[in-house]
Amino acid sequence: MTNSKVGVDATASSGSEHGLDNNANAAENKTEGKLKKNLTLFDVYAMSTGAMFSSGLFLLPGIAASYTGNSVWLAYLLAGFLILPAMYCMAELSTAMPKAGGTYYFLDRSMGPLMGTIGGLGSWIAVVFKSAFALVGMGAYLGLYLDMPFVVTAIILTIAFGLINIFGAKETTMLQRILVTTLVVILIAFVILGFRETGFVNVFKTDAEYGSFFKSGLVGFVSTIGLVFVSYAGLTKVASVAEEVQNPDRNIPLGMTLSLITATVIYTLGTLILIKLLEPQALYESLTPIADAGRQFLGWVPFDFGVILIVVAAIAAFASTGNAGIMSASRYPYAMAKDKLVPASLSKIGRFGTPTTAIIFTVLAMIAVLLLFDVASVAKLASAFQLLLFGLVCIAVIVMRESRISTYKPGFKAPFYPWLQIIGLLVSFWLIIEMGILAIAFTGMVTIACVLWYQFYASHRVERRGAIFHVHERLGQQRYEGLERELMTIIHDRTQAENLSYEALVARSVVMDFRYGQFDKDQLIAIMCEKSQEKFGIDPEVIKGAFLDPRSFFHPLSPSVNIAYSASELVDEPELFVFRFGPRTRVDIDEMSHSHTLMFLLAPIKPAGLDLRLVGHLAEVIQSDMFDQRWLAAKTERELNEILMRDDHFLHGPIVGMPLLAEQVGKTIAEIDMPNSCLIAMIERDNQIIIATPDAKLELGDEVAIIGEPDDLALFSKPKI
Numbered sequence: 001m002t003n004s005k006v007g008v009d010a011t012a013s014s015g016s017e018h019g020l021d022n023n024a025n026a027a028e029n030k031t032e033g034k035l036k037k038n039l040t041l042f043d044v045y046a047m048s049t050g051a052m053f054s055s056g057l058f059l060l061p062g063i064a065a066s067y068t069g070n071s072v073w074l075a076y077l078l079a080g081f082l083i084l085p086a087m088y089c090m091a092e093l094s095t096a097m098p099k100a101g102g103t104y105y106f107l108d109r110s111m112g113p114l115m116g117t118i119g120g121l122g123s124w125i126a127v128v129f130k131s132a133f134a135l136v137g138m139g140a141y142l143g144l145y146l147d148m149p150f151v152v153t154a155i156i157l158t159i160a161f162g163l164i165n166i167f168g169a170k171e172t173t174m175l176q177r178i179l180v181t182t183l184v185v186i187l188i189a190f191v192i193l194g195f196r197e198t199g200f201v202n203v204f205k206t207d208a209e210y211g212s213f214f215k216s217g218l219v220g221f222v223s224t225i226g227l228v229f230v231s232y233a234g235l236t237k238v239a240s241v242a243e244e245v246q247n248p249d250r251n252i253p254l255g256m257t258l259s260l261i262t263a264t265v266i267y268t269l270g271t272l273i274l275i276k277l278l279e280p281q282a283l284y285e286s287l288t289p290i291a292d293a294g295r296q297f298l299g300w301v302p303f304d305f306g307v308i309l310i311v312v313a314a315i316a317a318f319a320s321t322g323n324a325g326i327m328s329a330s331r332y333p334y335a336m337a338k339d340k341l342v343p344a345s346l347s348k349i350g351r352f353g354t355p356t357t358a359i360i361f362t363v364l365a366m367i368a369v370l371l372l373f374d375v376a377s378v379a380k381l382a383s384a385f386q387l388l389l390f391g392l393v394c395i396a397v398i399v400m401r402e403s404r405i406s407t408y409k410p411g412f413k414a415p416f417y418p419w420l421q422i423i424g425l426l427v428s429f430w431l432i433i434e435m436g437i438l439a440i441a442f443t444g445m446v447t448i449a450c451v452l453w454y455q456f457y458a459s460h461r462v463e464r465r466g467a468i469f470h471v472h473e474r475l476g477q478q479r480y481e482g483l484e485r486e487l488m489t490i491i492h493d494r495t496q497a498e499n500l501s502y503e504a505l506v507a508r509s510v511v512m513d514f515r516y517g518q519f520d521k522d523q524l525i526a527i528m529c530e531k532s533q534e535k536f537g538i539d540p541e542v543i544k545g546a547f548l549d550p551r552s553f554f555h556p557l558s559p560s561v562n563i564a565y566s567a568s569e570l571v572d573e574p575e576l577f578v579f580r581f582g583p584r585t586r587v588d589i590d591e592m593s594h595s596h597t598l599m600f601l602l603a604p605i606k607p608a609g610l611d612l613r614l615v616g617h618l619a620e621v622i623q624s625d626m627f628d629q630r631w632l633a634a635k636t637e638r639e640l641n642e643i644l645m646r647d648d649h650f651l652h653g654p655i656v657g658m659p660l661l662a663e664q665v666g667k668t669i670a671e672i673d674m675p676n677s678c679l680i681a682m683i684e685r686d687n688q689i690i691i692a693t694p695d696a697k698l699e700l701g702d703e704v705a706i707i708g709e710p711d712d713l714a715l716f717s718k719p720k721i
Contacts, residue, residue, distance in 0.1 A: 039245045044255025046180040047238045047327070050320025052263045053183055054134045056231025058290055058314045061271050066284035068224040069215030073271040075224040080264030082225070082431075083232040085424025086390035087260060088414035089397045090236040091253035095608065096400070096410035098248040101335025102240030102328070103389050108339065110396035110403075113462050117341055117454040119389060122446050124332040126382040126389075127237070128362060131325025132158070132369045138318030154370050161323045162363035165330065167352050179320040186313035187266050190294065194273035197297035226434035230383035231267065234321060235260055236390075240328040249411025249608055290314065326362055334358040340461040341454070384432050384439035385446050391428030394421040409609040502617040503707035505574050506644045507681030510535060511637050515582035521547075521589050528577045528600060538602075542570045546602050554592060555615070557599075557622045562592060565601035565611050574603040574614055580631070580640065596632065618644070638684065642705070651713045652682075652705045655698060658716045662700070670694035675715055678708030 039047075065072040093106040101108075103123045108116020132154065139153030164175055214221045235256060238245075245251050274289050277296045286292050294310045334355035337347035350356030398421050400408050414420055432440060510531045525547050529540035546566035554562040577600040581587055592598065599618070603611035621627065621644055634640045642652060655661045664672050669680055669692055682705035683690040683698070690696060698704070706713065 037244055037246050039241060039251075041251040041255050042177060044238050044245060044251050045259050046176040046320075047241070047324045048235050048256050048259035049184065049262055050176050050180045050317070051234025051237045051324045051328075052232055052259070052321075053187070053266075053317040054137060054321040056228065057187075057267060057270060058288065058317060059137065060228060060231060061274050062283045062286045062289045064224050064228050065271070065275060065280075067216055067227065068221045069280070070275060071214050071221055072224065072228075072275060073268050075221060076228050076231070076267040076271055077264065079225050079229040079232060080260060080267065082229060082427050083235060083260065085394055085414075085420045085427065087235055087256055088253075089393045089421060089424060090239045091256055091412050092397055092410045092414045093393065093400070094239045094242040094252045095249045095412045096408055098242035098245060098252070099335065101331055102236075102238075102242060103393060104240075104332050105335055106239075106396045107389075107392055108341075110399040111392075113339070113341060113458065114451065114454050115392065116339070117336070117458060118447055118450040119392060120332045120336045120341065121450045121453060122385050123240075123389060124329055124362070125446055126385045127325050127329040127332075128365050129369060129373075129382040130234075130386075131322050131329060132366045134318045134321035134325065135161075135366075136370070138315055138322065142315065151370050155367055157319070157322065158326070158363055158366045158370070161319075161326050162359055164323070165326050165359045166350060166354055166356050176320055176323055179316045179323065183313050183316040183320065184262060184266075186309050186316075187270065190290065190310065190313075191266060191269045191273065193297060194277065194293065195269070198273060198276045223434050226431040228267075229431055230386065232260070232263060233383060233386045233390075234324070235263070236393075237324055237328040240331040243331075249606060253412040288314075326359065326366070330355055330359040330362040332358075333361060341458040381439050381442035384435045385443045387428045387432045387435075388443050388447075391425045394424035394428070397421050409612065411606065411608040502614055503645060503681065504679070505576050505614060506641055507705065507707060508535075509576040509578055509641065509644075511578045511580070511640050513580045513582075513637075513640075514585050516584050518586040518588060519579075519581075520587075524579060524598065524600070531577065532575065532602075536573075536575055538571060538575070542568055543602065547600060554589070554598070557615075557619045558627070560595050560628060561597045561599070561622050562595050563599040563601060563615060563618065565603065565615055567603050567605045567611050569605045571602055571604050574601065574610065576601050576614075578640070578644075596628075621645075638682070638705075641682070645705075645707070651708075651716060652703065654703050655700060658704075660716045661698065661704065665698050665700050668695050668697050672698070674706075675708060675712035678706055678712050678716075681705045681707050 061072060064075060068075060090102075090106075094102070097105060097109060099105045101120060104116055104120030107119035135154040135157045136150055138157060139148075139150040142148075142153055238252065238256065242248055242252060270290070274283060274293050277293045278286070278289065282292065283289055291307055291310045291314070294307050298307060298310075333342055333346040336342045337344050337358070346355070346358045346361060348355065348357045397414060398418055401417065432443065510528075512527065512531075525543060528547070529543045532538040532543050533540055546568050547564055549566070554564050556562050579598045581596055581598075587595065587598070589598075601611060601614060601618075603614060627643070630643050631640070634643055655665065660674070661672070672680075674680075680692045683692055683696060684703040684705075685699060685701065706716065
């Protein structure tokens with residue numbers, strides 16, 4: 001029995017992975033038809049936050065207070081909690097399927113293209129109306145200083161924001177960062193100064209002028225929650241640009257959570273200050289309640305500068321909603337066009353890496369809405385359709401989980417499944433009913449229009465089916481295999497930075513060759529426990545927990561090679577254990593007696609899907625021609641490692657045949673200048689394997705194994721000029 005002595009030092013790996021990040025990003029940005037991953041955590045936060053603050057704070061509090069009086073602040077607070085099911089479900093789906101189109105993509109892949117069409121076209125219509133309404137509101141505030149009609153101002157702003165969106169997501173989000181930072185800073189100052197004016201204790205005391213705490217009783221309070229709930233609807237807009245988010249597993253759920261906390265705190269405390277500073281009738285009739293309250297305690301600021309800052313905050317709020325709206329709305333037709341549900345021209349990526357045609361189409365639609373409709377009325381009705389989509393997203397999570405598709409690997413999972421999703425579904429439909437018959441009628445008409453579009457335009461163009469067919473399979477019916485392949489492709493995209501983790505994994509793997517003896521699973525796990533602690537410093541209990549779990553079973557990679565794989569939060573790097581058995585060895589594992597090789601893969605949980613990606617690489621190599629013959633003929637650990645390597649990402653040979661390394665003999669590995677994606681995985685000297693640590697020095701007679709991207713590996717064989 002032998003085990004390989006091959007290893008890759010963590011320091012060396014880290015440097016290489018940094019290079020891989022650059023190469024992977026560069027390659028992706030150059031790929032035709034793909035959106036650039038430019039959006040950071042701050043961008044996610046800015047987009048979610050900016051999409052929530054507009055009419056919800058600068059217009060709605062007076063109307064809401066007229067319904068429920070003193071309890072208006074509690075209505076905002078509870079509405080913030082009621083959005084949690086939809087937010088967590090959207091975060092789970094966004095990290096499992098970070099693709100442009102957000103709600104459309106989730107509904108399409110979970111429940112099929114008909115539901116996807118309803119989700120995509122309906123979301124686009126709702127966001128177009130609400131974004132147009134936000135820009136009308138911005139035009140109204142600008143009208144305080146500019147002598148221009150509101151609609152004309154809104155059209156000019158729509159065109160301006162459209163052009164910014166065309167120039168790039170990075171440029172769009174830079175504007176969004178500025179707008180949201182300005183908005184949040186001013187609103188925090190408003191809350192702090194407002195508390196100073198009213199007193200922290202007094203602000204929580206019920207004001208008798210507003211009557212009882214529930215002015216219109218419990219029914220009026222509940223209807224007010226439904227009214228202000230739509231103030232939080234913009235929170236989930238970021239899902240439509242998930243494909244452009246860096247590290248979506250972390251940045252999407254964290255950004256949305258921080259955004260919701262910001263909005264809930266400012267909404268709740270802001271309305272508390274309003275009911276304390278303004279007379280009831282003045283608040284009920286005010287369309288600028290924040291500015292009116294500001295005049296009560298900012299009069300000491302010269303030149304009315306305090307109120308001017310509040311107006312600036314209002315303009316920033318409406319602008320951020322309109323800007324984020326154009327960005328998110330344009331991704332719906334872009335994603336649908338790629339799936340043949342709308343004309344293909346809408347999927348065109350422009351020279352700036354943005355869906356130019358879809359953005360132009362969205363801007364023209366917003367201009368038409370501004371010219372033809374009473375935007376304020378229709379935008380309120382569109383909120384009801386948004387609530388329907390929230391309910392459908394909760395159903396989508398249930399469908400995806402119950403489909404039990406192995407490639408559905410969300411980086412974030414919504415808690416309390418399935419109760420959270422059921423609550424989210426019930427809340428959504430309850431709030432739609434609370435919004436009245438007109439809202440229900442509008443939602444019904446939009447749904448019917450989407451169904452007709454699918455029936456007469458898209459149904460004969462697509463053969464795709466949703467994950468719900470996998471649920472049907474469990475009931476004895478059918479499934480759609482294409483979805484599993486598509487989700488696997490998404491996993492590959494999400495783990496692009498780990499593209500060479502496979503080669504590093506094989507290079508440091510523990511390979512054991514048994515010629516004689518009898519072994520069962522418990523014995524193999526005991527051997528792995530010993531080797532993992534000796535080589536990787538992994539606690540044996542981690543190995544036992546991963547592979548003694550009843551849910552851990554072997555998957556065939558070929559008729560004679562099987563693998564068991566598991567993910568654990570207690571490991572930082574994936575590790576592979578390989579057992580090759582000779583003809584005189586007996587393996588006492590059910591249905592494994594015919595196998596000549598068993599493998600065990602232990603991978604970290606993050607990034608989600610890395611274990612599946614690595615297993616896919618192993619299957620690709622093992623299913624290649626002549627693998628069994630080469631594998632069984634190999635006599636040393638080095639030969640076994642080389643066979644598992646992908647040929648195009650692996651180079652092995654003497655240093656004298658590699659001019660790039662020959663001139664650097666005598667240097668430590670840490671000092672050697674190599675292409676960014678490459679690292680030395682093994683050194684062979686005098687028939688001995690030497691661990692490739694950063695302080696190991698190369699000698700002229702060494703043979704080395706190098707892993708890296710094919711183009712970079714080719715540089716080692718080129719003669720030095």
